[in-house]
Amino acid sequence: MTERARRLLEIADDELILGWRDSEWTGIAPNLEEDVAFSSIAQNEIGHARALYELAARDLGTTADELAFDRTPEEYRCAALVEHRFADDWARTIARHWLYEAADAVRLEALKASDDAEVAGLAGKIDREEVYHRMHAEMWEERLRDEPRFREAVEELWPQALGVLAADLRAGLAERIGREPVEAVERNGRSPEFCELWEEMTRVRRSIPGAAW
Amino acid sequence: MSQEQEFLEYVQSGGQVETGDWMPDEYRAKLIKFIEMHGNSELMGVLPEREWILRAPTLQRKLALTAKVQDEVGHAELIFRVVADLGKPREQCLDDLISGKAKFHNVFHYPTKTWGDVGAIAWLVDAAAIISQKALLKCSYAPYARIMKKICWEESFHILHGRDVVLTMMNGTEEQRELVQEAVTRWWGPLMQFHGNPISREEDPMYIWRIKSQGNEEARQQFLDGYVPQIWELGLTVPDPKLRKSDEGVWEYTEPDWDELKHVVTGHGPRTQERLDLRRAARENTAWVRSVVLPEAA
Amino acid sequence: MIYEVFRQERKGQAFAHAGSLPAPDMAFAEVYAREQYGRRGESVALWVVPRDQIQQIDEFVDELERNYHRVDGYPLKAKLKEARERAGTASDDADVPAAATHTPPPPEPGSARREANGG
Numbered sequence: 001m002t003e004r005a006r007r008l009l010e011i012a013d014d015e016l017i018l019g020w021r022d023s024e025w026t027g028i029a030p031n032l033e034e035d036v037a038f039s040s041i042a043q044n045e046i047g048h049a050r051a052l053y054e055l056a057a058r059d060l061g062t063t064a065d066e067l068a069f070d071r072t073p074e075e076y077r078c079a080a081l082v083e084h085r086f087a088d089d090w091a092r093t094i095a096r097h098w099l100y101e102a103a104d105a106v107r108l109e110a111l112k113a114s115d116d117a118e119v120a121g122l123a124g125k126i127d128r129e130e131v132y133h134r135m136h137a138e139m140w141e142e143r144l145r146d147e148p149r150f151r152e153a154v155e156e157l158w159p160q161a162l163g164v165l166a167a168d169l170r171a172g173l174a175e176r177i178g179r180e181p182v183e184a185v186e187r188n189g190r191s192p193e194f195c196e197l198w199e200e201m202t203r204v205r206r207s208i209p210g211a212a213w
Numbered sequence: 214m215s216q217e218q219e220f221l222e223y224v225q226s227g228g229q230v231e232t233g234d235w236m237p238d239e240y241r242a243k244l245i246k247f248i249e250m251h252g253n254s255e256l257m258g259v260l261p262e263r264e265w266i267l268r269a270p271t272l273q274r275k276l277a278l279t280a281k282v283q284d285e286v287g288h289a290e291l292i293f294r295v296v297a298d299l300g301k302p303r304e305q306c307l308d309d310l311i312s313g314k315a316k317f318h319n320v321f322h323y324p325t326k327t328w329g330d331v332g333a334i335a336w337l338v339d340a341a342a343i344i345s346q347k348a349l350l351k352c353s354y355a356p357y358a359r360i361m362k363k364i365c366w367e368e369s370f371h372i373l374h375g376r377d378v379v380l381t382m383m384n385g386t387e388e389q390r391e392l393v394q395e396a397v398t399r400w401w402g403p404l405m406q407f408h409g410n411p412i413s414r415e416e417d418p419m420y421i422w423r424i425k426s427q428g429n430e431e432a433r434q435q436f437l438d439g440y441v442p443q444i445w446e447l448g449l450t451v452p453d454p455k456l457r458k459s460d461e462g463v464w465e466y467t468e469p470d471w472d473e474l475k476h477v478v479t480g481h482g483p484r485t486q487e488r489l490d491l492r493r494a495a496r497e498n499t500a501w502v503r504s505v506v507l508p509e510a511a
Numbered sequence: 512m513i514y515e516v517f518r519q520e521r522k523g524q525a526f527a528h529a530g531s532l533p534a535p536d537m538a539f540a541e542v543y544a545r546e547q548y549g550r551r552g553e554s555v556a557l558w559v560v561p562r563d564q565i566q567q568i569d570e571f572v573d574e575l576e577r578n579y580h581r582v583d584g585y586p587l588k589a590k591l592k593e594a595r596e597r598a599g600t601a602s603d604d605a606d607v608p609a610a611a612t613h614t615p616p617p618p619e620p621g622s623a624r625r626e627a628n629g630g
Contacts, residue, residue: 023267024267026263032286033533043280046279049272090501140506200267201267204269211388212381
């Protein structure tokens, strides 16, 4: 696997799994308006994943859907931050959303400066959509920042947020968020939570292998 | 002529009513109940479908299904806003839904079992709903008629999605075709009950006040006319040996089980309690968010 | 707070009322309006306004029937018929297209003065 494909899969997997987790709020968000807004965010994340998979798929001689669904759990490269199920905890959901959007902003900034024109171009497109995600996350952070459960969630997830980024970008995230950098939780194998997610995510597809849906 | 009589003649001759206009108490009460049931149905309709978002077997299907379910929540948003302006706040509607006091359509009380259901629901259940919804475009209460325009436009995408899912499976493997057939067979009963028992429109208060512009049987006939040919042309069957179109162009069918319909909508469907419990739990779970940030009453 | 949303479907069109939504403040209202009225690309622009900022006016008084504000205040048909007859240009078919561009012959001497005097 090329370095480029590896990097693309990392980001695509982050977006896919976070999008999957965010879509768990569809129908049960704190209110109807937020339900609709958060669902758009989830859809955008899946859309970003798809675009990234498509780029990697060309390098690897496969398709976006095959990359998204047909790998074994060990073959996914997502960060620990996106794996958790927070569908009954809005404080942690927003904490993750706010931290991830900040990390992603740092990551996209670096990608936009890449020599690889295709990757830089796609990063630019994704970044323009992410503007609205960041607006939404910041709007919520502003209103929840004094809530104890939100502050605890940010505290708890901070090391994992740093782990979303390559080591050389972490200082930038710390500055952006205004927190001291700590030891990051690196991408390293999939959690039991991820395996449960994977089981449900691939259940229909595995039920009739090779079928068109 | 009494004010009420004048109002009745006004709406029956096509007159439109706005939020601040005088309206008889009975009209307002019936309107609220009818529109509230629609809102509840959109909200409860989300629950059988949302599980399948997580299990969607391609990225495209995942996106389309998420967008469909999102639309339904958006519709609930629009609908409860109309009810609130008529005098019943959203939180009160949600209270009544969760307590079982308010009703929602029969189809959302049933389980979904396979990806075949995802196709069948978006294709046939949404089709049955859109027939009623198109008739509501002429509702005498203008704010409701206006949101129906947006709702109908968005629903048309859902039917496209449903047909796409079904056609892909019908052109796929034998096992996939069986999934579709099994789902259609299982949903046929609730579909036939969906438009309600055949009360004549002259006896239907909803029609008298021109809240609805078509009778129940009219809607059902339209559904059969539009969709039975679509079902049969794919080689699928429907579990009713009596189903046929007469020489006069009227669809004949086995009388639906109206007792089952009544039993289900009064809160005894196979999934009613489980889904109301889920709504209650989600609402309790996020109550702190509403008190900290989001307004209580809409 | 309730916010009213107006949407413009395409550039050049009028902003039309689209609906209303509840939100704690304008920042939320903007996010929610964008979602409800723009997620399917159905609008090119939105106006979001707090409901209490909108003043509805729905009573218009015209007790003395001011017909000069309406088309029926200008009963031209009979006068046009009379004028055409006088000029000898009347035809049975009042909708003959040529009549629109036809230049009537000059009035008979004296007739203009008679017209001006309400003749």
